[in-house]
Amino acid sequence: MGQMSKTRIKYICSNCGYESLRWLGKCPECDSWNTFTEEIIETNKRKPTAYKGILNIKKIDEIEGVEKNRITTGIGELDRVLGGGFIPGSVILLGGDPGIGKSTLAMQAASRINDKVLYVTGEESTAQIKSRAERLKIKSDNFFVLSETDLNIIIASINSLAPSLVIIDSIQTMYRSDLDNSPGTITQIRECTSQLMEMAKRNQVSVLIVGHVTKEGFIAGPKVLEHMVDTVIQFEGEAHHSFRILRAEKNRFGSTNEIGIFEMHEEGLTEVKNPSELFLSEREKDISGSAITASIEGTRPILLEVQALVTPSSFGNPQRVATGFDYRRLSILLAVLEKRSGLRLSASNVFLNMAGGVKITEPAVDLAVCCSIASSLTDKVVAGKTVLIGEVGLGGEVRSVGHIEKRIQEAQKLGFEKIIIPQNNMKSLKINSSMKILGVESLTEAINNAIK
Ligand code: TYD
Ligand code: MG
Numbered sequence: 001m002g003q004m005s006k007t008r009i010k011y012i013c014s015n016c017g018y019e020s021l022r023w024l025g026k027c028p029e030c031d032s033w034n035t036f037t038e039e040i041i042e043t044n045k046r047k048p049t050a051y052k053g054i055l056n057i058k059k060i061d062e063i064e065g066v067e068k069n070r071i072t073t074g075i076g077e078l079d080r081v082l083g084g085g086f087i088p089g090s091v092i093l094l095g096g097d098p099g100i101g102k103s104t105l106a107m108q109a110a111s112r113i114n115d116k117v118l119y120v121t122g123e124e125s126t127a128q129i130k131s132r133a134e135r136l137k138i139k140s141d142n143f144f145v146l147s148e149t150d151l152n153i154i155i156a157s158i159n160s161l162a163p164s165l166v167i168i169d170s171i172q173t174m175y176r177s178d179l180d181n182s183p184g185t186i187t188q189i190r191e192c193t194s195q196l197m198e199m200a201k202r203n204q205v206s207v208l209i210v211g212h213v214t215k216e217g218f219i220a221g222p223k224v225l226e227h228m229v230d231t232v233i234q235f236e237g238e239a240h241h242s243f244r245i246l247r248a249e250k251n252r253f254g255s256t257n258e259i260g261i262f263e264m265h266e267e268g269l270t271e272v273k274n275p276s277e278l279f280l281s282e283r284e285k286d287i288s289g290s291a292i293t294a295s296i297e298g299t300r301p302i303l304l305e306v307q308a309l310v311t312p313s314s315f316g317n318p319q320r321v322a323t324g325f326d327y328r329r330l331s332i333l334l335a336v337l338e339k340r341s342g343l344r345l346s347a348s349n350v351f352l353n354m355a356g357g358v359k360i361t362e363p364a365v366d367l368a369v370c371c372s373i374a375s376s377l378t379d380k381v382v383a384g385k386t387v388l389i390g391e392v393g394l395g396g397e398v399r400s401v402g403h404i405e406k407r408i409q410e411a412q413k414l415g416f417e418k419i420i421i422p423q424n425n426m427k428s429l430k431i432n433s434s435m436k437i438l439g440v441e442s443l444t445e446a447i448n449n450a451i452k
Contacts, residue, residue, distance in 0.1 A: 015223060073085065095249075104268055120146045121147050122172075172184045189225060245262075326361065329363075352372070382451055392443050398441060398442060398443060418437075
């Protein structure tokens, strides 16, 4: 059958993968500027032919599940974020800023697997990998290293070694020699990923793809990559802090709320099994504007400090800044505090911070956010050893939240003495606790009880 193959030039947004026939300054899809790059596109137009093979239809009961085949690393924080380990045949994208510790995490994970692992590096020499391995004290008979960037050679190596996990560090350095584009372009990143995905499914091997994040905070190369792979995990942290948070942004095989917490040491990453202790360790006791809450991240409760600073605004336009918390949610809570609890905030600057650099999206932290603001405004402290939990509604009512037992247990474990929770959660509470548990119906009631 005749096959038409032709090449032509297209312009592709390097952020989201939007394609255009001419160069554009601003991407109509994702609104970023100056992201269009010229790429050569090969178009193969083939007529579809009627399929003559055997159809592979199965009864649902006959299909084998994936859960029991998961490959675990024994690094609990990583396994949990993955949903219980690597699934054979799945492709995981590990994103993060350069220098955050992606290669370190990948190597530590690789060294803990009881089966062959192939670590493909396109960024470092094998000698550099060896020196990192020495630093991490990695000793493993199953750890294979390949320094290569040509994907065809990589695929051939995978076929001959037959590992159960392949690590590609990083996708930006890989290229397919059958394409004219240079490594790091969208076409290369996309085509390499799609070939790796196809190989993963065919060989039933897990592939961990490392990708750098651009300044704008996107996984470099296109957003399309995120749509292609099964799982996207993001490694975050600040350069001047030693702890790192691993977050599942997308997971076809698990929950996306899960986070894993690590600390970077001289000899690599260690797991933080008691994050509450870590997040509360730097807390200054008895200062105004601070409130403790118990948030559920995935399946695990974490105690966190919410910090607020309320200052008079000398100009007509008060500033509102939220770090680790939704800005719009903050605006709503400020309005509720003003209208329902009579706090004068419209002429104040409000700065809100989730201590420790975490990002919280669940409404159960509302009550602590409101109390930290009230505490800073009145310059009175939230009574020591009190934890606040509850969603705040527009009427100033405190609404019930999920997983209340887990939150209470975590607070008790860390030595808190009093916990303020929604009254509606009190009814179904099945817990024996030595802590004083107080149910509240309204925000005002909570503030009056917490701030003395
Ligand atoms: P690396 O894993 O190379 O980061 P990425 O692959 O994300 O670019 O690690 C980067 C930093 O981590 C590097 O600046 C050195 C530091 N580091 C440690 O502090 N301890 C260690 O054991 C290792 C291996 C690295
Ligand atoms: Mg690296």
